[in-house]
Amino acid sequence: MKRSxxxxxxxxxxxxxxxxxxxxxxxxxxxxxxxxxxxxQTNDSYNCQQAFDQARRQxxxxxxxxxxxxxxxxxxGADTCQPRSDASGHSYFMPLMTGFLIGQLMxxxxxxxxxxxxxxxxxxxNWQRPAAPSSGGVYRPGSLGTTAMxxxxxxxxxxxxxxxGGFGSRSAGSGG
Amino acid sequence: xxxxAIPPRANWRERAEQSxxxxxxxxxxxxxxxxxxxxxxxxxxxxxxxxxxxxxxxMALDLVGAIVASEERMRxxxxxxxxxxxxxxxxxxxxAHVVGRMDLAYDGHAPAKLYEFNYDTPTSLxxxxxxxxxxxxxxxxxxxxPVAADQFNSIYESLVEALAMIAPQLPRPIRFAxxxxxxxxxxxxxxxRDCALQAGIECAALAIEDVGLSADGRYTDLDDAVIGxxxxxxxxxxxxxxxxxxxxxxxxxxxxxxxxKAVLSNKGILPLLWEAHEGHPNLLPxxxxxxxDPLPAGWVRKPLHSxxxxxxxxxxxxxxxxxxxxxxTGPAIRQAFHPLPQFDGRHALIGSWVVGxxxxxxxxxxxxxxxxxxxxRFVPHAILEAGTATLLA
Numbered sequence: 001m002k003r004s005x006x007x008x009x010x011x012x013x014x015x016x017x018x019x020x021x022x023x024x025x026x027x028x029x030x031x032x033x034x035x036x037x038x039x040x041q042t043n044d045s046y047n048c049q050q051a052f053d054q055a056r057r058q059x060x061x062x063x064x065x066x067x068x069x070x071x072x073x074x075x076x077g078a079d080t081c082q083p084r085s086d087a088s089g090h091s092y093f094m095p096l097m098t099g100f101l102i103g104q105l106m107x108x109x110x111x112x113x114x115x116x117x118x119x120x121x122x123x124x125x126n127w128q129r130p131a132a133p134s135s136g137g138v139y140r141p142g143s144l145g146t147t148a149m150x151x152x153x154x155x156x157x158x159x160x161x162x163x164x165g166g167f168g169s170r171s172a173g174s175g176g
Numbered sequence: 177x178x179x180x181a182i183p184p185r186a187n188w189r190e191r192a193e194q195s196x197x198x199x200x201x202x203x204x205x206x207x208x209x210x211x212x213x214x215x216x217x218x219x220x221x222x223x224x225x226x227x228x229x230x231x232x233x234x235m236a237l238d239l240v241g242a243i244v245a246s247e248e249r250m251r252x253x254x255x256x257x258x259x260x261x262x263x264x265x266x267x268x269x270x271x272a273h274v275v276g277r278m279d280l281a282y283d284g285h286a287p288a289k290l291y292e293f294n295y296d297t298p299t300s301l302x303x304x305x306x307x308x309x310x311x312x313x314x315x316x317x318x319x320x321x322p323v324a325a326d327q328f329n330s331i332y333e334s335l336v337e338a339l340a341m342i343a344p345q346l347p348r349p350i351r352f353a354x355x356x357x358x359x360x361x362x363x364x365x366x367x368x369r370d371c372a373l374q375a376g377i378e379c380a381a382l383a384i385e386d387v388g389l390s391a392d393g394r395y396t397d398l399d400d401a402v403i404g405x406x407x408x409x410x411x412x413x414x415x416x417x418x419x420x421x422x423x424x425x426x427x428x429x430x431x432x433x434x435x436x437k438a439v440l441s442n443k444g445i446l447p448l449l450w451e452a453h454e455g456h457p458n459l460l461p462x463x464x465x466x467x468x469d470p471l472p473a474g475w476v477r478k479p480l481h482s483x484x485x486x487x488x489x490x491x492x493x494x495x496x497x498x499x500x501x502x503x504x505t506g507p508a509i510r511q512a513f514h515p516l517p518q519f520d521g522r523h524a525l526i527g528s529w530v531v532g533x534x535x536x537x538x539x540x541x542x543x544x545x546x547x548x549x550x551x552x553r554f555v556p557h558a559i560l561e562a563g564t565a566t567l568l569a
Binding site (some may be wrong): 001002003005008009010012029030032033034036037042043128144160161162163165166168169172176 | 327402
């Protein structure tokens with residue numbers, strides 16, 4: 001046979017076709033600093049917003065908590081530490097969520113599971129996330145409770161943009 | 177090779193809609209045309225198209241090393257000097273390449289002749305790889321084509337495989353970029369990204385106009401993230417000459433298609449191929465154009481960087497002249513005139529796809545004019561044994 005056994009699309013169109021030849025799973029994870037930048041990079045406004053909302057809810061429960069502003073600032077820097085209080089009136093400090101992760105589990109070319117998770121930054125700007133209980137995160141001295149933080153491996157390589165629009169001056173299409 | 181009329185699928189517009197094929201009609205004119213198809217024999221496909229495509233591809237790649245090492249040749253190809261070392265390094269490192277298309281004139285009998293390579297920003301990829309495949313599948317289900325019918329089209333499988341192979345060498349996510357408002361380019365770029373996602377590669381998309389530059393000369397996305405790998409459906413020669421271009425060699429950016437493709441997406445490769453393989457059955461005589469007017473009868477003049485059949489001038493053997501408009505100026509090549517075959521009064525051009533280094537499929541474009549332009553219609557094809565098409569059509 002001179003043709004592909006199947007032809008499938010994943011993101012194009014509104015009705016992804018079932019893949020018949022691919023059953024493997026892939027896990028991807030992306031780190032974004034805003035819903036807007038997520039949409040700009042993925043063209044997927046629904047999942048960006050879902051993941052962001054999920055991350056925000058999770059941040060309220062899973063963000064590291066500190067007994068004092070000083071302890072929080074020592075870990076996360078002065079700009080992000082916010083006072084909070086729990087249901088029984090105890091006050092504490094926690095860092096703002098400055099990014100969110102989208103974890104996607106794909107099987108047979110289709111998204112079967114999608115998770116949003118909050119991301120925080122330490123003083124040096126390194127990204128970290130609340131660690132799963134079993135994963136053995138970094139213990140935070142001075143923190144309340146048991147939230148351990150784990151570094152985020154795939155950190156976005158970042159550089160402040162000083163100009164845009166230096167490519168793309170061609171007015172017509174580029175194809176040939 | 178025959179042109180055979182066939183009823184279009186009743187639901188083909190819905191099929192196009194479902195698959196995100198938005199440019200099937202351009203400026204009110206059909207671009208996708210399934211009121212007919214081209215029928216080939218397996219021998220024609222394998223012997224006359226597939227094998228020559230692989231030969232021509234290998235012959236072209238064989239020349240790259242000598243070209244990038246020669247200042248005289250790089251100048252001849254009008255590649256700006258600041259990029260010579262960078263291009264040579266990308267060849268020495270064999271930076272990964274993914275996809276290219278070569279255009280062939282073939283009438284079903286005589287050897288296919290190479291018109292040109294589209295090795296940097298080839299379009300009509302989605303139509304060839306996906307929509308044409310689906311057309312055959314649907315027509316077989318509807319009983320209008322025999323189940324034994326086939327198609328020279330493993331482009332999709334080849335793309336997913338090639339992308340999966342090269343991904344480990346590339347910083348990820350791979351960002352796919354094309355001009356924001358070029359619907360056809362965006363569709364092609366989306367299709368490539370779709371295939372990359374199916375290969376399990378992290379991807380993102382942005383408009384080429386949105387690429388940013390940091391103070392230290394690296395390229396950024398809208399989120400100020402540094403772009404490690406840019407799969408751009410945008411001409412290398414334009415990147416070179418635009419304001420951000422001078423940072424390319426030191427930015428650390430990995431480009432797909434890679435910088436060395438600037439040598440092959442350039443029509444100057446045609447005279448260099450002829451010089452190296454004069455008389456090859458699949459090549460047309462070609463020379464660098466000295467600019468002398470008038471163009472002698474029996475020759476075609478093409479600017480080095482012309483695309484979509486723009487700024488092509490033909491002096492037919494009988495002396496008549498045909499010329500297309502366009503934005504391209506600068507140095508040109510001259511190629512021996514070799515007419516496209518006509519089927520039912522339409523000039524048919526074969527786009528033969530190479531993914532990685534494998535010839536893996538074709539797409540056919542028909543134009544009313546002897547020069548195939550961006551308005552040429554895409555007509556699907558099938559492989560049939562002789563006789564079956566007329567019985568069933």
